[in-house]
Amino acid sequence: MFRNQYDTDCVTWSPAGRIHQIEYAMEAVKQGSAAVGLKSKKYVVLATLKRAASELSAYQRKVFKIDDHMGIAISGLTADGRVLSRYMRRECINHSFVYDSPLSVGRLVLQVADKAQVCTQRSWKRPYGVGLLVGGYDKTGPHLYYNCPSGNYYEYKAHAMGARSQAAKTYLERKFETFDDATLEELIKHALFSLKESCTDGELNSKNCSVSVVGLDTPFDILEGDTLKPHIDALDAEDAGAMETDTAPAAPAADAPTDEAAPPEAEEPPAAMES
Amino acid sequence: MRARAKRRSNTLSTLFSSIPRSRCTTSGKTSVDIRSHHRSRRCFSGILILTLSYNVYWQIRPREGSQSRCYQKLNNLDRKMMLSAGPQQHGGPTQHASWSPYDNNGGTCVAVAGKDYCVIAADTRMSTGFNILTRDQTKVCKLTDKCLIASAGFRADAITLHKTLQTRGIMYKHSHNKSMSCVAMAQMLSNTLYMKRFFPYYAFNLLGGIDNEGKGAVYTYDAIGSYERTGYSCQGSGQALIMPILDNQLKAVSPLLVPPQDGATPLTQEQAVDLVKDCFATAGERDIYTGDEVEIYVINASGVHKQTQELKLD
Numbered sequence: 052m053f054r055n056q057y058d059t060d061c062v063t064w065s066p067a068g069r070i071h072q073i074e075y076a077m078e079a080v081k082q083g084s085a086a087v088g089l090k091s092k093k094y095v096v097l098a099t100l101k102r103a104a105s106e107l108s109a110y111q112r113k114v115f116k117i118d119d120h121m122g123i124a125i126s127g128l129t130a131d132g133r134v135l136s137r138y139m140r141r142e143c144i145n146h147s148f149v150y151d152s153p154l155s156v157g158r159l160v161l162q163v164a165d166k167a168q169v170c171t172q173r174s175w176k177r178p179y180g181v182g183l184l185v186g187g188y189d190k191t192g193p194h195l196y197y198n199c200p201s202g203n204y205y206e207y208k209a210h211a212m213g214a215r216s217q218a219a220k221t222y223l224e225r226k227f228e229t230f231d232d233a234t235l236e237e238l239i240k241h242a243l244f245s246l247k248e249s250c251t252d253g254e255l256n257s258k259n260c261s262v263s264v265v266g267l268d269t270p271f272d273i274l275e276g277d278t279l280k281p282h283i284d285a286l287d288a289e290d291a292g293a294m295e296t297d298t299a300p301a302a303p304a305a306d307a308p309t310d311e312a313a314p315p316e317a318e319e320p321p322a323a324m325e326s
Numbered sequence: 327m328r329a330r331a332k333r334r335s336n337t338l339s340t341l342f343s344s345i346p347r348s349r350c351t352t353s354g355k356t357s358v359d360i361r362s363h364h365r366s367r368r369c370f371s372g373i374l375i376l377t378l379s380y381n382v383y384w385q386i387r388p389r390e391g392s393q394s395r396c397y398q399k400l401n402n403l404d405r406k407m408m409l410s411a412g413p414q415q416h417g418g419p420t421q422h423a424s425w426s427p428y429d430n431n432g433g434t435c436v437a438v439a440g441k442d443y444c445v446i447a448a449d450t451r452m453s454t455g456f457n458i459l460t461r462d463q464t465k466v467c468k469l470t471d472k473c474l475i476a477s478a479g480f481r482a483d484a485i486t487l488h489k490t491l492q493t494r495g496i497m498y499k500h501s502h503n504k505s506m507s508c509v510a511m512a513q514m515l516s517n518t519l520y521m522k523r524f525f526p527y528y529a530f531n532l533l534g535g536i537d538n539e540g541k542g543a544v545y546t547y548d549a550i551g552s553y554e555r556t557g558y559s560c561q562g563s564g565q566a567l568i569m570p571i572l573d574n575q576l577k578a579v580s581p582l583l584v585p586p587q588d589g590a591t592p593l594t595q596e597q598a599v600d601l602v603k604d605c606f607a608t609a610g611e612r613d614i615y616t617g618d619e620v621e622i623y624v625i626n627a628s629g630v631h632k633q634t635q636e637l638k639l640d
Binding site (some may be wrong): 116140147 | 496497
């Protein structure tokens with residue numbers, strides 16, 4: 052995408068019928084680190100690769116619990132993601148208070164999409180620079196949605212977003228037909244495998260990865276650090292020959308830069324702090 | 327002059343005396359008739375007025391048995407409204423206010439704090455006046471894994487209060503990544519109650535749970551948020567019956583002592599539960615609003631455990 056004279060603000064159409072600012076906002080999502088979501092008949096699993104701003108900093112959170120039956124994974128500008136997650140939480144709490152029942156995933160996703168669209172049609176606003184993978188379980192079953200900065204939303208059986216997500220997508224496209232009847236363990240394994248495809252050198256450990264599960268009789272729960280270690284170990288055991296486990300895992304630069312320049316892709320030793 | 331004086335002297339005689347003639351332009355009558363015509367009209371209207379006032383008087387005159395002279399001019403509607411405003415001073419059946427935003431649904435709550443546990447219990451009877459609405463309504467609400475609230479009084483206010491506290495607890499958990507502590511919840515409940523100082527929640531609350539150090543905590547409230555951490559308390563219709571038993575068995579330390587003493591009872595968990603069961607059985611005997619079933623919750627380090635105990639249904 053090259054700079055042109057129709058991209059100053061998001062209230063200007065280009066002659067080709069595009070609004071470039073919205074497309075640039077979608078680029079920002081691609082700059083964030085990878086996040087993967089997949090669902091079976093009973094569960095939705097979200098898996099994310101966390102980034103640390105530097106050697107000394109903690110890994111930044113990418114998965115947020117919205118309600119007992121719903122959660123999101125973000126990719127792009129973390130601050131925008133935090134704001135949207137606060138909005139979603141408030142909506143869920145309000146719905147529970149007034150109607151004494153959980154808010155349907157699809158309804159909330161629509162509200163978020165409408166909120167994002169407003170930002171694409173005001174001269175004094177800018178589009179949200181974050182993509183949301185919304186995973187939830189309501190009375191119509193498990194759902195996985197992707198919310199775009201453009202104000203669109205799509206429902207998926209499996210989806211990946213963020214840096215090097217195409218590799219993860221390829222894995223998911225090969226395997227998605229087996230997801231419907233997969234057990235929870237298998238689903239988590241698939242998620243971690245596809246995430247591994249997006250790593251620079253294939254190093255996935257319990258520190259830089261975060262997995263969440265929600266589904267039938269399963270309130271939203273985040274697996275990180277120690278709770279995630281058994282799954283990572285199972286992965287490594289199964290995949291012993293395929294990927295080499297390195298002692299110097301990659302920790303690419305920050306997820307939410309204040310400037311929108313592409314972050315440097317340097318290999319750094321793991322961060323000193325846990326999130 | 328004389329003639330005029332004569333005419334004026336007696337109104338009745340002027341009706342029939344002869345007078346100078348002239349023609350009335352409106353009715354066309356001659357003057358002889360005119361004055362008598364007008365006078366007869368006046369006389370007629372005079373008689374009419376007398377008759378009407380006679381009728382009116384007989385309608386609104388003071389009746390036998392009415393309250394007092396000064397009310398005699400009121401119509402029936404005003405009288406009804408006055409009667410409904412308060413009990414009559416002068417005999418007759420007592421009337422009550424027609425509408426109140428509050429109602430008392432009865433019931434009793436008890437809570438006892440121990441060294442590392444807290445017992446909080448409430449009966450399940452919901453009543454209004456002398457009637458039972460249901461035998462199966464819980465008064466207890468779980469706010470966090472370490473904190474429960476039980477409220478006696480007006481059920482609608484209690485439900486709304488519980489929902490509000492639960493919602494605030496969820497919001498706290500989202501922001502702070504941990505559940506609200508019992509101590510924090512106690513303060514928040516006090517603030518929430520005082521915010522409605524001039525239209526209070528008609529709910530008499532007991533908060534029971536485990537504090538930050540793992541010890542049992544009981545907080546007792548009045549309707550507008552004044553609260554105190556104690557070793558035990560009770561609220562509701564059976565309060566006056568149960569409080570003396572608890573005082574006798576658990577002997578409160580004075581809140582005036584310095585340094586403040588721990589009010590938690592040295593009883594074991596099982597003994598405390600037995601005591602609470604006895605309290606409810608006793609209150610159920612004499613208090614008509616307490617009975618049916620008791621829900622007893624025990625909170626300790628391993629979580630919240632519930633048991634029930636049947637009470638008399640009368």
